[in-house]
Amino acid sequence: MSVSPPALRLRGIRKAFPRVVAVDGVDLDLFAGEIHALVGENGAGKSTLAAIAFGELRPDSGTVEAHGTVGLVHQHFELVGRLRVWQNVLLGREPRHGWRIDTDAARKRVGDLAKANDLTIDPDALVEDLPVGAQQRVELLRELERNPSILLLDEPTAALAPAEIQGFFGTVVQLAKRGTAVLIVTHKLQEVIAFSERVSVMRHGKIVAAMRTAETSVDAIARAMVGGDLPRVAQRETTTLRPCLTVRGLRAGGKEGGIDGIDLDVASGEIAGIAGVEGNGQTALADSVAGMIPFRGSIAFSNGRKISIIPQDRHVEGLVLNFTIAENAVLGRQDLPGLRHGILLDRARARRDAAAIVERFDVRAPSIDVKVRTLSGGNQQKLLVGKALIDEPPFILAYNPTRGIDVGAAALVQSRLLEARNGGAAILLISFDLDEVFALADRIYVMYRGAIAGRFDRAGVDRAVIGRLMAGSQ
Amino acid sequence: MRRATSFISGPLGAIVLVVALMSVAMLVAGTSPIDGFSALIVGSLGGRSQIGETLVATSALLFPSLGVALAFRAGLFNIGAEGQLLVGAMLAGAFGGFVSAPPVVAVVVMLVLGAIGGGFWGAIAGWMKARLRANEIISTLMLNFVAQYLTLFVVTQWLLGPSATGAETPWLPNNYWLPTLIPHTRLSIGILVALAIAAALQFLFTRTVLGYEMRVAGEAPEAARRNGINLSRITWLSLALSGAIAGVGGATIVTGELHRFNTQLSPGYGYIAIAVALVGDLDPIKVCIASFFFGILEAGGLAMQASAQVPKDAIHVIEGLIILVLAARRYVAQRSERVEEAAASS
Amino acid sequence: MLRSRAVFAAVAVALILGGCSLHHRGPLPGQLKLGMVTDVGGLGDHSFNDSAYRGLLNSKAKLGAYIQVLQSRSAADYQPNLTALTNLHFDMIYAIGFLMARDLDQVARANPTQHYAIIDAVLDDPNVVSVTFKEEDGSFLAGALAAMMSKTHHISFLGGQDIPLLEKFEAGYVAGAREVDPRTKVDVKYVGSFDDVAAGKEMTQLLFDGGSDIVYAAAGKATLGAIDAVRTRPAGDYVIGVDSDQDALLPGKILTSMVKKVYVAVFDIAKAIKDGHPLHGHIVLGLKQHAIGLTDFRFTRKQIGPARLARLAIIERAIEDGRIVPPYTRAGEAAFKPVPLP
The missing domain is CATH 3.40.50.2300 (Response regulator)
Incomplete structure (x- = not known):
């Protein structure tokens, strides 16, 4: 393997954007037949590097040598929902019959390609009707159609259920066996250990570690990513449980992504976790509990409707990007007696709170007077969580509290949530990250197609069973 | 490339560009730009009377501009300051022209009626948006036309002054006039009212919960909704306040400048106010400065016509150009912001 | 960058050349300066304003006057227009029509050294000549x-x-x-x-x-x-x-x-200034003064x-x-x- 020249050879790659050096002198070799994992925190430069390798971005300096065609599967799907699978796969390269598209030949070509790669898919299905996992397969198929000798996968499993992840990697391993060079950009370290042969770790635009997967561990990779030890996660303490939230027969939302008859209990002093693949009604559940959408059934809080929310989309729902940290620290709390005196907003108190959040939640910023827009995603999320927890609320709704943030920030957020639980808060945790649900929840509900497919206590939990329930099988 | 765009997007670049475009406009109109500009500057700042005229225009623009800025800060595109100003002015003129009261009381009542009239007119659009989800850009714009014809109808039908030509209310008694601020000019103390409102807005935005909620609603409506801010309330309240400020402005034109209500008392202050508010970055203090700048253009434009024979309408061409340059500036700034964000999150 | 600079330079040169080639349109020193503000009828009304303008044109032709007209689109324009001309120090500013009487009164009081004339109304300000017709x-x-x-x-x-x-x-x-x-x-x-x-x-x-x-x-x-x-x-x-x-x-x-014949009044007032004994107070013009009458029935x-x-x-x-x-x-x-x- 190492005697043949690399299929993809990157030397001295550097790429700077107006305020940040995204990639800073990277060398990387990718060999035919290997699966190479590229890991790193958000903002480490992984996606930029992948885009440079693919030729989508031009580096400021450095060279890219590729032997053979390169395919790139994007983090966000780039499919046309209103077109059929075969139309998406062959977009712009349809076989022609004179001036017409030869539909029969096209369908056959896509069908054959799917079969050859063990991808089950109906070439005539409308892409918008397909589940996320199948869409991912279409995305992959589209790249495979070009018969690439080098395949770049940018966070390919971000939206997939565990079973779908297994299937996806099955295909990738097959491809590698047939001689394709595969580079997977990811931050899911379990997948790295399970499927890759080599792993390169990026931090601040540089490759800081390159290892053989067989000789390393999740811990070692994580330490390299963070550049030190992870913050210690708080201990789970014994708490006395008192009922807090009782949900009965809840129906809300439309046909797609709605919920239909959900029963749920969250007690003070516990974290109830909702496991499930995105799009199975979690948003409708969260919005009904938050009082944002109309619903039928009952949602009862035993000690008043005092809820604090860590919303799903921090950019749109949780923070005002053009406001400073101090201004954002007030958001959602502007009516609290301590912050509001008559018509006036207590600015001194707001600044004290902001400073407290910044300190307790380790929000890294030059001052509390900088705009939130300038903070990294992780720091924005820490601010958001800090704002939700600072008043020690009795009930917390946390929707993907660590999504898209770096490992260090995620560990801190999880730790603070556990501390809130230890302090007697009731927490409803909705997360698409199964590992997070396992790490935090005292009680796990599995959501599938708008209903609760299973309910487990922390003690009696079986990961495989939950994985199957999430994918809709018994 | 980058330097070029940042030059154009900078305020200095905007001024240079506007001056260049103005010069071209003057050449087209057949006047030497040197004559034109000197007439503009001398005519607006060349003496006490000239400065007085500039400040009269500044005052007339400042009210609706502050109103527009307030609504824009709350994310509401109030294009209707013109109509709000007219309705407020008409109520003030109706009172002043027909009702006897102690002078001080009368002046205060006229200003309050201005606020009520303009506020009511703004609140209609607010209510339509909050209740019926009617786009406020359309509704406020349409309400301008309603106001224009409504005031014309009401004045010609019921409020016509004895020696009026066109749609005018009777003149106010002399003791209903706002006192003159600078002797031998037409400048009344109305401009002080405008500055007080600017200060109040600054206070509203920085010190009060309501101002905070308005700003959140303007910057991130979804975040506002999810953080306990009643968007319907913010919507109608912002538009009502915005209209009230424009309406007080109308009332000060009546009691401080024209001393009667005329249906054509505004040469489009409510529309120019949109440009003023944008030039002033929607910031009350900067809007005051921007109003002064536009006041120079308004007063100087007339002088330019009178001495250099450049049609005054050239000034409106210039105002249009300024809006264009500004829009381009914002576009460039937004694009570079987006590029940087994309880079930072990769 | 280079190209944009070239365009900039070209525009600058064009402006300077253009600026030089245009003749100066302002008043000359020592010239009699006459200003006029129309009422809302404006120029082209084939009536009152046009007649006054004819007087202004006669003054230009016969007295060598520099003349300037500001038209009013609404009654709200009267005061700004009168003030704009006032600020340019004309020898006489004509307010055409009684519609402007109160506005002129205000402006005249604020500017006691400027001379004004008003047609069809009588003001008692010392710096205003009032002209009425029988x-x-x-x-x-x-x-x-x-x-x-x-x-x-x-x-x-x-x-x-x-x-x-x-x-x-x-x-x-x-x-x-x-x-x-x-x-x-x-x-x-x-x-x-x-x-x-x-x-x-x-x-x-x-x-x-x-x-x-x-x-x-x-x-x-x-x-x-x-x-x-x-x-x-x-x-x-x-x-x-x-x-x-x-x-x-x-x-x-x-x-x-x-x-x-408003033009008669306009011209007479201008001529009196030129001759060095300007008119004052209230002037009444009728048939006897040949300022009122019927046409010559040419059709x-x-x-x-x-x-x-x-x-x-x-x-x-x-x-x-x-x-x-x-x-x-x-x-x-x-x-x-x-x-x-x-």
Whole structure:
């Protein structure tokens, strides 16, 4: 393997954007037949590097040598929902019959390609009707159609259920066996250990570690990513449980992504976790509990409707990007007696709170007077969580509290949530990250197609069973 | 490339560009730009009377501009300051022209009626948006036309002054006039009212919960909704306040400048106010400065016509150009912001 | 970057060259500077403002004056326009029309060293020359001619707005008709506006339909509507124009125009300044001063005929020498007794 020249050879790659050096002198070799994992925190430069390798971005300096065609599967799907699978796969390269598209030949070509790669898919299905996992397969198929000798996968499993992840990697391993060079950009370290042969770790635009997967561990990779030890996660303490939230027969939302008859209990002093693949009604559940959408059934809080929310989309729902940290620290709390005196907003108190959040939640910023827009995603999320927890609320709704943030920030957020639980808060945790649900929840509900497919206590939990329930099988 | 765009997007670049475009406009109109500009500057700042005229225009623009800025800060595109100003002015003129009261009381009542009239007119659009989800850009714009014809109808039908030509209310008694601020000019103390409102807005935005909620609603409506801010309330309240400020402005034109209500008392202050508010970055203090700048253009434009024979309408061409340059500036700034964000999150 | 700089340089050069090649349009030192603010009728009203502008043009031609006109789009423009001219230090600023009286009063008080003139209104500010006309003189002649010409013995008066100034027109016209033929019926109507051309046309049609065959339209710009209305009337129906000589607007259908020679007043005031003894106070101009009168009937002389023209000339002389004093109020008109003339 190492005697043949690399299929993809990157030397001295550097790429700077107006305020940040995204990639800073990277060398990387990718060999035919290997699966190479590229890991790193958000903002480490992984996606930029992948885009440079693919030729989508031009580096400021450095060279890219590729032997053979390169395919790139994007983090966000780039499919046309209103077109059929075969139309998406062959977009712009349809076989022609004179001036017409030869539909029969096209369908056959896509069908054959799917079969050859063990991808089950109906070439005539409308892409918008397909589940996320199948869409991912279409995305992959589209790249495979070009018969690439080098395949770049940018966070390919971000939206997939565990079973779908297994299937996806099955295909990738097959491809590698047939001689394709595969580079997977990811931050899911379990997948790295399970499927890759080599792993390169990026931090601040540089490759800081390159290892053989067989000789390393999740811990070692994580330490390299963070550049030190992870913050210690708080201990789970014994708490006395008192009922807090009782949900009965809840129906809300439309046909797609709605919920239909959900029963749920969250007690003070516990974290109830909702496991499930995105799009199975979690948003409708969260919005009904938050009082944002109309619903039928009952949602009862035993000690008043005092809820604090860590919303799903921090950019749109949780923070005002053009406001400073101090201004954002007030958001959602502007009516609290301590912050509001008559018509006036207590600015001194707001600044004290902001400073407290910044300190307790380790929000890294030059001052509390900088705009939130300038903070990294992780720091924005820490601010958001800090704002939700600072008043020690009795009930917390946390929707993907660590999504898209770096490992260090995620560990801190999880730790603070556990501390809130230890302090007697009731927490409803909705997360698409199964590992997070396992790490935090005292009680796990599995959501599938708008209903609760299973309910487990922390003690009696079986990961495989939950994985199957999430994918809709018994 | 980058330097070029940042030059154009900078305020200095905007001024240079506007001056260049103005010069071209003057050449087209057949006047030497040197004559034109000197007439503009001398005519607006060349003496006490000239400065007085500039400040009269500044005052007339400042009210609706502050109103527009307030609504824009709350994310509401109030294009209707013109109509709000007219309705407020008409109520003030109706009172002043027909009702006897102690002078001080009368002046205060006229200003309050201005606020009520303009506020009511703004609140209609607010209510339509909050209740019926009617786009406020359309509704406020349409309400301008309603106001224009409504005031014309009401004045010609019921409020016509004895020696009026066109749609005018009777003149106010002399003791209903706002006192003159600078002797031998037409400048009344109305401009002080405008500055007080600017200060109040600054206070509203920085010190009060309501101002905070308005700003959140303007910057991130979804975040506002999810953080306990009643968007319907913010919507109608912002538009009502915005209209009230424009309406007080109308009332000060009546009691401080024209001393009667005329249906054509505004040469489009409510529309120019949109440009003023944008030039002033929607910031009350900067809007005051921007109003002064536009006041120079308004007063100087007339002088330019009178001495250099450049049609005054050239000034409106210039105002249009300024809006264009500004829009381009914002576009460039937004694009570079987006590029940087994309880079930072990769 | 380089290209944008080149464009910039080119624009700069073009501006400088353009700036040099254009002639200077401002006033020359020592030149008589005359300013004028029109009322909302504006230039092109074929009436009052145009007549004043003619006076300004005469001053330019005969006195070498620098002239400048600011038009008013609404009453709200009066004060800014007057002030803008004031700030440029004209030797005389004319405010055309009584509509501007109160606005001028305010501006004049604020600028006591600037000289102003106002037409058709009387202000007591020491720096304002007020000019009024004896419209009743000309209207009396118009009424007399209309009564002589009417076949139906039924004529009409159409005023702009029912205000004291217009009462002079009305009273003179009605009295003039009675002087000639006491049995002639005179309908009186007001448009309600001086610039609503459409309403002027409609009301003129109503008056014709009501049996009148001659309408005296003293309605500013709205008179143009009256002229439009007579366009489709049968021969023998006429409109009498007002302020400027409007006879040529519709030759043969406009019997005559009651001309108010505002231009005479404008020119006389300018000339007095040039000569070094400017006019002050209140000036009244009438038939005797040749500032009021009818036109020369160049399109209708034949229809009128020498007999009527001779009789009209006799009446004219009687007014000039004071035997006839045309009334200028409705009360005066009611008390007016026809004066027997040879």
